[in-house]
Amino acid sequence: MIRFEQVSKQFPNGTFAVKSLDLEIKKGEFFVLIGPSGSGKTTTLKMINRLIELSNGWVWINERKISDYDINELRWNIGYVLQQIALFPHMTIAENIAVVPELKNWDKEKISVRVDDLLNMVGLDPKEYRNRKPNELSGGQQQRVGVTRALAADPEILLMDEPFSALDPFSREKLQDDMLEIQRKLKKTIVFVTHDMKEALKLGDRICLMKDGEIVQVGTPHEFLTNPANDFVREFVGGRKIPIHLNELITQVPAGQVLSDTKTISLSTPVVEALEQLALLEQIAVEDNGKLLGFISRQNALKVMTQYMREGGQIHE
Numbered sequence: 001m002i003r004f005e006q007v008s009k010q011f012p013n014g015t016f017a018v019k020s021l022d023l024e025i026k027k028g029e030f031f032v033l034i035g036p037s038g039s040g041k042t043t044t045l046k047m048i049n050r051l052i053e054l055s056n057g058w059v060w061i062n063e064r065k066i067s068d069y070d071i072n073e074l075r076w077n078i079g080y081v082l083q084q085i086a087l088f089p090h091m092t093i094a095e096n097i098a099v100v101p102e103l104k105n106w107d108k109e110k111i112s113v114r115v116d117d118l119l120n121m122v123g124l125d126p127k128e129y130r131n132r133k134p135n136e137l138s139g140g141q142q143q144r145v146g147v148t149r150a151l152a153a154d155p156e157i158l159l160m161d162e163p164f165s166a167l168d169p170f171s172r173e174k175l176q177d178d179m180l181e182i183q184r185k186l187k188k189t190i191v192f193v194t195h196d197m198k199e200a201l202k203l204g205d206r207i208c209l210m211k212d213g214e215i216v217q218v219g220t221p222h223e224f225l226t227n228p229a230n231d232f233v234r235e236f237v238g239g240r241k242i243p244i245h246l247n248e249l250i251t252q253v254p255a256g257q258v259l260s261d262t263k264t265i266s267l268s269t270p271v272v273e274a275l276e277q278l279a280l281l282e283q284i285a286v287e288d289n290g291k292l293l294g295f296i297s298r299q300n301a302l303k304v305m306t307q308y309m310r311e312g313g314q315i316h317e
Helices: 041-048 071-076 091-099 099-103 106-123 139-151 169-186 195-204 222-228 231-237 271-278 298-310
Strands: 002-010 016-025 030-034 056-063 079-080 155-159 189-194 207-212 214-219 262-265 283-287 290-295
Touching: 002 030, 002 041, 002 283, 016 041, 016 056, 016 214, 016 290, 030 041, 041 056, 041 155, 041 189, 041 207, 056 262, 071 079, 071 169, 079 139, 091 099, 091 106, 091 139, 099 106, 099 189, 099 195, 106 139, 139 155, 139 169, 169 195, 195 298, 207 222, 222 231, 262 271, 271 283, 271 298, 290 298
Parallel strands: 030 189, 030 207, 079 155, 155 189, 262 283
Antiparallel strands: 002 016, 002 056, 207 214, 283 290
């Protein structure tokens, strides 16, 4: 879907922001770029829609070089969400969302239906919000509108540059949940920049950790937690080992029997093995000596593990 081939970006002062980057992002993937300040993650994101031009190499979208696209065609087919929400203050919410569809000459009725559908998708009642101005909304509500505006013309790709970092923790977590639900429904190709490892682990199908303009590790959340590539990755995720026991991940106590298609594991199963199961399944059941103890969901397992990481922990095998 998106492919970087030997891509570099060198600024006029001689500094390299990105060095010989080779990377492939799959269609329908939620792909997270993460790293410390100056690692090149935002530059990498902005090269996709040519907000920053490449110095060397090629970026391909659907096996076509981005330099071969008309710049307007390229950007109209890529949604873009910033940390700075940047809604047009003099426009209503509906008018803000309609900007790109109008530029693409969509029918007015089609645009109106699209606005209502998207507002409903992010939990904003169209009857209540479509005619409001941005200054009448909270920061979290404005960012929801920013997401809907980026999705309005149904782009294949959505770029998100630290979109939730300025929000309070409650709004941030709610918007993360919204993005997971949106992705479940729409299956867009999302490239998401963050500096927060907890956020990366929660959202990403795969994560790319960068340092000094180069890739250090690309992998699933499970691979980052259980098989860090080197000391830098280990320290970025969390340095010292704090054991997590399987029973700490059980949050759902069953009312009845396990469904026939639910995977069941023993309480003595190593955490790493359980995580490998959760990489493929939404939830698993846990039993001890034939007694059903409850269920472990993928989302809650990541939540518990990232709490350990905030305290400096690493998953113990």
